[in-house]
Amino acid sequence: MSHVVLRGVGKRYPNSQRFAVRNINLELARGEFLTLVGPSGCGKSTTLRMIAGLEEITEGDLYIAGRRANDLPPKDRNIAMVFQSYALFPHMTVAANIVFGLKVKGVPPAERQRKLEWACELLDLKGLEHRRPAELSGGQRQRVALGRALVLEPEVLLLDEPLSNLDAKLRLRMRTELKNLHRKLGLTVIYVTHDQAEAMTLSDRIAVYDNGRIVQVGTPEEVYYDPVNRFVAGFIGAPPMNFFDGWLEGGAFVTGGVRVPLGHGLQPPREPAGAVTLGVRPEDLTPVYEETPGALPGRVAFIERLGSDDYLVVEVAGILAQARVPAGTRVESGRPVWLVPRPGRVYWFAGDEEGRRLR
Ligand SMILES: Nc1ncnc2c1ncn2[C@@H]1O[C@H](COP(=O)(O)OP(=O)(O)OP(=O)(O)O)[C@@H](O)[C@H]1O
Ligand SMILES: [Mg+2]
Structure with missing residues (x-):
């Protein structure tokens, strides 16, 4: 179940x-992230707050551990939540904030102390136990909120x-700790x-929301x-996927007045299509400096240096596209360049508002 x-x-x-969210269907296995x-x-x-019981559910059903939970009071759901806004008690110390829920549950003082020490150690809050939230940085407050839930x-x-x-x-360290905690405690995490x-x-699965x-x-x-x-293609991935609007016509993809003959990595979708958007991720475009079939022609605009990788920014038919290149790549701006898509890594989308993936 x-x-x-x-x-x-x-x-x-x-x-x-209007509805803030609608028709949300999700099913989490025990221990899933x-x-x-x-x-x-x-x-x-809004979705999290409905699961926690802090917002009423307008329509649909919520089940927790096999029980319909729409009308279950928050305290009976065995759920803890860390809020975007922390929601700490301002008049209480860090220590009192962290053990607040344990105290409410009637956990004995020695046990509370033990868990407090565990949380402060884990979250790097040692020495701050007696401060109040107003005397903490944003990141420290966030860790207190996390401690209180854990x-x-x-x-x-x-x-x-x-x-x-x-x-x-600290983010990277906490990310690793979260992953470990999730495994060790067998927590179901949203x-x-x-x-x-x-x-x-971190995720076993990702749910992508739009409006x-x-x-x-x-x-x-x-x-x-x-x-x-x-x-989804544009939302997942950083730097994002490059998109070229155009249409397919007579063995070519036409974008911004430029005709790119299909071939090599640039293969059309199997289903018939007219107006389309071509999508290729920056890591799937290789710049070459001579005319090549199936490659998008452009001119070098500049190089964006991120340290471990560089991104060649190329003007293709009036839009700026990014191609990942080895760090330290040197090339003068204005130089003609062709971007070769990696075979099997070309995406086509319907050229309408919905932008359905074409296969
Ligand atoms: N208490 C409220 N009353 C009325 N509308 C609300 C309320 N809380 C949120 N909304 C609206 O519901 C929609 C969803 O808000 P929600 O806070 O769930 O977004 P979110 O995905 O968490 O965004 P963010 O990434 O900015 O935190 C928004 O349009 C928001 O303005
Ligand atoms: Mg939010």
């Missing part, structure tokens, strides 16, 4: 005409951007993040390599 199930779940806030991603305002926090040893842990205010080093690397490395709906649920590999539409 799945641990957490959402069937056709929707939410309309009382003061609003699911990540929700999507643009700001697409309904990620000491409860919940069955389901809901995390709303819990690492967003940490510096890069995680919200805007960080691509976190979503790809209050889930458009695709799949493993990190599925959403990356097999996106269902242009939105």
